Amino acid sequence: MKKEINGVLMNVPEHVAIIMDGNGRWAKKRHMPRNYGHAAGSRIVETIVRDAYELGIRYLTVYAFSTENWSRPESEVKALMKLLESYLTDCIAKAKKNNMRVRVIGDISRLNPKIQALIRELEEVSKDLDGIQFTIALNYGGRDEIVRAVRKLCADVRDGNLEESGIDEKRFSAYLDTFDMPDPELLIRTSGEQRISNYLLWQLAYSEMYFTDVLWPDFNREEMIRAIEFYNGRNRRFGGV
Numbered sequence: 001m002k003k004e005i006n007g008v009l010m011n012v013p014e015h016v017a018i019i020m021d022g023n024g025r026w027a028k029k030r031h032m033p034r035n036y037g038h039a040a041g042s043r044i045v046e047t048i049v050r051d052a053y054e055l056g057i058r059y060l061t062v063y064a065f066s067t068e069n070w071s072r073p074e075s076e077v078k079a080l081m082k083l084l085e086s087y088l089t090d091c092i093a094k095a096k097k098n099n100m101r102v103r104v105i106g107d108i109s110r111l112n113p114k115i116q117a118l119i120r121e122l123e124e125v126s127k128d129l130d131g132i133q134f135t136i137a138l139n140y141g142g143r144d145e146i147v148r149a150v151r152k153l154c155a156d157v158r159d160g161n162l163e164e165s166g167i168d169e170k171r172f173s174a175y176l177d178t179f180d181m182p183d184p185e186l187l188i189r190t191s192g193e194q195r196i197s198n199y200l201l202w203q204l205a206y207s208e209m210y211f212t213d214v215l216w217p218d219f220n221r222e223e224m225i226r227a228i229e230f231y232n233g234r235n236r237r238f239g240g241v
């Protein structure tokens with residue numbers, strides 16, 4: 001989408017994916033426990049989704065809990081789950097006001113039943129909202145997603161619903177958790193790390209990648225605009241719009 005931002009006509013990516021990193025370091029800088037950073041990081045999520053919508057982004061996908069995050073100390077995993085629970089509850093109340101359709105990707109079967117029920121409720125109450133699609137990756141891993149897709153695909157071949165010769169990239173994408181969204185044109189990772197960390201492995205094949213030293217709890221609208229400017233610069237460099 002073309003949109004004027006700060007007086008400049010920009011090409012706004014349709015789908016932005018974010019790795020929200022640096023909560024722990026943000027807390028450490030303040031001599032506070034890591035969970036204090038996670039709480040601050042979760043508080044800014046709602047504002048960022050609203051900013052993204054206002055800037056013209058149609059799909060925003062955030063990495064909230066990876067398949068690897070289970071190996072963190074039990075108290076940290078517990079705190080993250082509590083934050084997610086209260087975030088999901090809040091989202092159910094605010095989805096309509098923020099005009100956002102919320103989806104969760106990842107293997108939710110390992111999450112506690114209460115969180116699973118909240119996810120189902122949130123997806124149900126927001127399914128017809130069409131402002132922005134906000135996707136939360138929860139117990140998500142790119143490799144795990146591909147393996148789960150392969151299992152579903154094999155079952156369809158076995159049951160005669162799919163011919164082996166009919167499998168191509170487009171057909172395979174339809175078995176991924178992201179079956180109903182376009183691939184992200186832009187990935188943002190905060191906190192200075194420059195890795196994909198098993199995030200959207202298939203979907204990020206052609207995405208531009210923007211790495212910033214800003215820690216996630218300090219991320220804001222201006223930082224998002226900087227990322228969009230970077231995306232525009234890259235496009236120009238390769239002769240695009």
Ligand code: FPP
Nearest residue numbers: 020021022023024025038041042045064087
């Ligand atoms: C990385 O910081 C962040 C996470 C592992 C979790 C991200 C979760 C949130 C922002 C809160 C909950 C999410 C939602 C959608 C409400 P880190 O702990 O790896 O930071 P560090 O690298 O500085 O230690």
